[in-house]
Amino acid sequence: MNVCGSSAADIGKAGVFMGKWIFRMLAMVAIGGAVIFTAQFRGDGQSGKTGAVKSFGNGATGEGTMREKTESVREELVDLYFSALHDLIRSDFGLAQDVAIFGFDFSQAGSLTEKEGQVLASRLKEKFYKSKVIFGTFEELEKAGHIKNERQGGMGIHWSDGLLLTLKVTTEKEDCIIFSMSAWRSGDGAVGKDDCKAEREGGKWNYDFNNAGSSWIS
Numbered sequence: 001m002n003v004c005g006s007s008a009a010d011i012g013k014a015g016v017f018m019g020k021w022i023f024r025m026l027a028m029v030a031i032g033g034a035v036i037f038t039a040q041f042r043g044d045g046q047s048g049k050t051g052a053v054k055s056f057g058n059g060a061t062g063e064g065t066m067r068e069k070t071e072s073v074r075e076e077l078v079d080l081y082f083s084a085l086h087d088l089i090r091s092d093f094g095l096a097q098d099v100a101i102f103g104f105d106f107s108q109a110g111s112l113t114e115k116e117g118q119v120l121a122s123r124l125k126e127k128f129y130k131s132k133v134i135f136g137t138f139e140e141l142e143k144a145g146h147i148k149n150e151r152q153g154g155m156g157i158h159w160s161d162g163l164l165l166t167l168k169v170t171t172e173k174e175d176c177i178i179f180s181m182s183a184w185r186s187g188d189g190a191v192g193k194d195d196c197k198a199e200r201e202g203g204k205w206n207y208d209f210n211n212a213g214s215s216w217i218s
Helices: 006-045 074-090 115-127 137-145
Strands: 101-108 131-137 146-150 156-157 162-172 176-185 188-202 205-206 213-218
Touching: 006 101, 006 205, 074 101, 074 115, 074 176, 074 205, 115 131, 137 162
Parallel strands: 101 131, 101 162
Antiparallel strands: 146 156, 156 176, 162 176, 176 188, 188 205, 188 213
């Protein structure tokens, strides 16, 4: 029996054609949905974004909350701050003796990303053979119980088994950075340098610890 003037063979061919057409439409809808989902995923800041969100400390525990990121590391910038903090520690090496923990406050370290801060901290830890690294401000580490104020016995404010390294960037340009830094263990056990200037030439930061900034000690 013919339907609308079509033979059984024609109807079979039409059925195959319609089946293929429906399959293609379903595939296109699926692909379109995936594209929309991807666009929304990138739009909420979870993907397709290179900027880093600072997360160097946790006020509750003082433990670092470093998350692995795919961002690149500016090795020349890490080298600059590693050299500066390394020389600061060596300028009064007694502060680092019998220290089991390195604390880092990079909350005001300019454009230094979380990943770069992690690399910098790891390099300093390896250089001075410390067993642990944590991140946080002075207040966060005090709240977490690392820094204590023991007035009895004359100890005062101190971190008995740790050393807090702080980096603060006050000016940051393409070819010039001005920063301050300190190494703190107690109220009368700290050293630092203010207004240190580094200049960039040929892709490398030039910095002279002995001739940069003003030194202080307490």
